Amino acid sequence: MKTKFSTLHLGLLTAMLTLGPMTLAQAKTPADQLIVGMSMVNLFSIDPANAPGLDASGVNANLYDTLIKRDQGNPEKHLPQLAERWEISEDGKQVTFHLRQDVKFHSGNPLTAEDVAWSLYRVMKLNFGLATTWKAYGYSVDNIQSLIRASDAHTLVIDLPQTMDPLLLVDSLAISPSAVVVDRKTALTHEKNGDLGAGWLVTNEAGSGPFVLTKWSANDSLLLTRFDGYWGGAAKLKRVVVRHMTESQSLRLMLERGDLDLAYGMAAPDIRAIDGSDKIQVQSLPRGTMYYVAMSMKQPEFAKTKVREAVRNLIDYQGLDQQVMPYYGKLNQQPMQLGLAARLPDPGYHMDVPQAKKLLSEAGYPEGFTTTIRTLSEPPFIDIAARLQATLAEGGIKASIVTGTGNQVYGAMRARNFEIIVARGAERYPHPYFSLRTFAYNPNNSDDAGLPNFQGWRASFFNEQINSLIDQAGVERDSARRLSLYHQAQTLYDQQVGPILMISQMTDTVVSAADVKGFTGDDAEATRYLGVYKQR
Structure with a gap:
């Protein structure tokens, strides 16, 4: 009898996930389930060998374990x-x-x-x-x-x-x-043509974590069910249900009505509107990832130092920080996370249109040029891109915006096939070596090197001296010497006008119902729901 009830319950839940927002809004969230709303547009694989995105990390942290x-x-x-x-x-x-x-x-x-x-x-x-x-x-x-x-x-x-x-x-x-x-x-049971189970693991899992993947429909819904045999003790919730939602106002409305328990990716105006409510909790989670503007040095224009410097002078850093990035990030112009002893102060980049025009003229582009900006269509990416499009135009650079899914946008960058991109990425946890290695290091600049985890390689930036400084820092055991190496690398990256320009360090604002307890966001977006429960 118990088995029949569980099967029926799961069937009803699966049916509920396929219904539109108006139908789902008729029911309150169950006490033993966490209903999460977030954009799943960048969730295209959960294979641990090929799932670098933050959204995939958030899922896999609940399906798998690390040493x-x-x-x-x-x-x-x-x-x-x-x-x-x-x-x-x-x-x-x-x-x-x-x-x-x-x-x-x-x-x-x-x-x-x-x-x-x-x-x-x-x-x-x-x-x-x-x-x-x-x-x-x-x-x-x-x-x-x-x-x-x-x-x-x-x-x-x-x-x-x-x-x-x-x-x-x-x-x-x-x-x-x-x-x-x-x-x-x-994994090997599902192997095809020697792929070590890769095809199957894109949408399935083979982990030992506190939850099991029960259902995943791309850009629709995802269902995690408690693994009662978990070595660390069973989770307090029976299920975590993730619904694909891209509209911030819908997230806000459903939270206010009690139809969602937790929401990621809400726009700043909607967060402001409900921040302070006794029915809502707002938690800001500092992340190690950066929002940035990157130029491909494979493009003849951006291969020129003065053009990159001109672009650096056509970004309204302070305006973005004050008007676009609240609840999304905090101003950071260094290729290193805030708060680290090895991080140098911000170099103070700011909008300077006359200087940008002068640099473009000296580089051979007195009338500017045309280019494209790739980005996701969701905030704050699209908002940064729109501001960048406007400020580039002030200097004579006419840029059109190309939007796409996470795979399309980041895939183009991983393939080194882009001009300008507004993106987010890099090492999630605070560590100076990993930060610099991600943004400024490139041991092999050839197209077939296949080093997409190095943002520097993606942007075709190669500097032997910076590589050497980072390599030395990675083996140096003396803390004072290591600190000096990190400082030298940051200074040189600034002087070389590296093509990846930091805009902001990510702040992930998670909004949840007041009765959700035990939720502590992980600073790498690998948040586990193991200890989350509802106080009702």
Whole structure:
């Protein structure tokens, strides 16, 4: 009888998800379910080897586990998760992880060190953008199986292929979207033509996390169901239901009526209108990701330093910060997160149209030129792009705006096939090495290098001296020397007029009903719903 009721209940819920907003509005949210509204336009894959976006990370954080996790906001402290403990060898060339022995995947298969090693091998073998992290450490598809291996069922040994600070590797195992552990047996059951289950894992999962993926309809809805066998204890909620909603006013209306429990991506005017209500909670979550304007140096205009400098003088940083970015981000003009000791003060970029026109004339474009700006059609991206279009025009640069889905917009940048893009990205957690490596580092500027996780490579920016400074910082153990290297790299990036111009550091404003408790946003948008409940 219980099984029949559960099946019926799930059927009714699935039917409810397919109904339009007016029908859904007739019912209040169940006490044991979290109903979330957010745009899913940028959610096109949840395969851990090919899901770099923030939205995918938010889903996968509930479906999968990592060996360890970073203590919130502290880049130098890590906490046990699948690994109960770990040690670094005296020479810093080997890290050994000792895994829990009570973890099972959603399939019922036991999680072993072999699954961990295979998951990282899979990332390298498939060679999508997320492989870049491990390539930078010296791993390759040819060496990773000998360097990352299971010495027994619950012991993972990782040898470093090159000289580096081993804590950087440990940190990547805690924060990289590609570091989650995949059920090897389940994935290989769905393998086709040697793809290691890649085709199936785009819309399915093989994890051990606190929730199981029950249903996903692209740009429609997503249903996560509690995994009662979770090693960390069962979640308090039975289900998390995510509805695809792109209209901020609809999110606001449904929150006010009690038809949504939590909303991501609301526009600033709608947040202002309900902030302060005793029925609503507003939580600002600082993120490590940046909103930026990037130019492709493959384009002849932007290959010229003076043109890039002209564009830098045609961005209304202060106006954007005051009028567009409240609830979305905080002014940041450095390729490094706010609050880090290694970060230099903002260089003070500001609108200077006469200087921009002078630079364009000196570069050979006295009448300006035409170009395109790619971006998402949702706020604040489209609002930044519209402002940028207007201010570029003041200098004589006539730009048309091209919008698209996340895959279309970011896909063009990953393929190095764009002119200007307004986007958001980079390292999510605060760490100076990862910040600079993401934006300013490019070890190989050829098109076939396949390094899309380096924003510098995407923009075709290559500077050997900056590369060297970042490399040195990655292995330097003396803190004062390391700090100096970070400062030198930022200064040089400014002098070279790097093509990726920071606008703002992301602030994610999450709005929820007052009875939602236990929600603590993760600073990398890998928020777990494990401890969330409703106080009714």
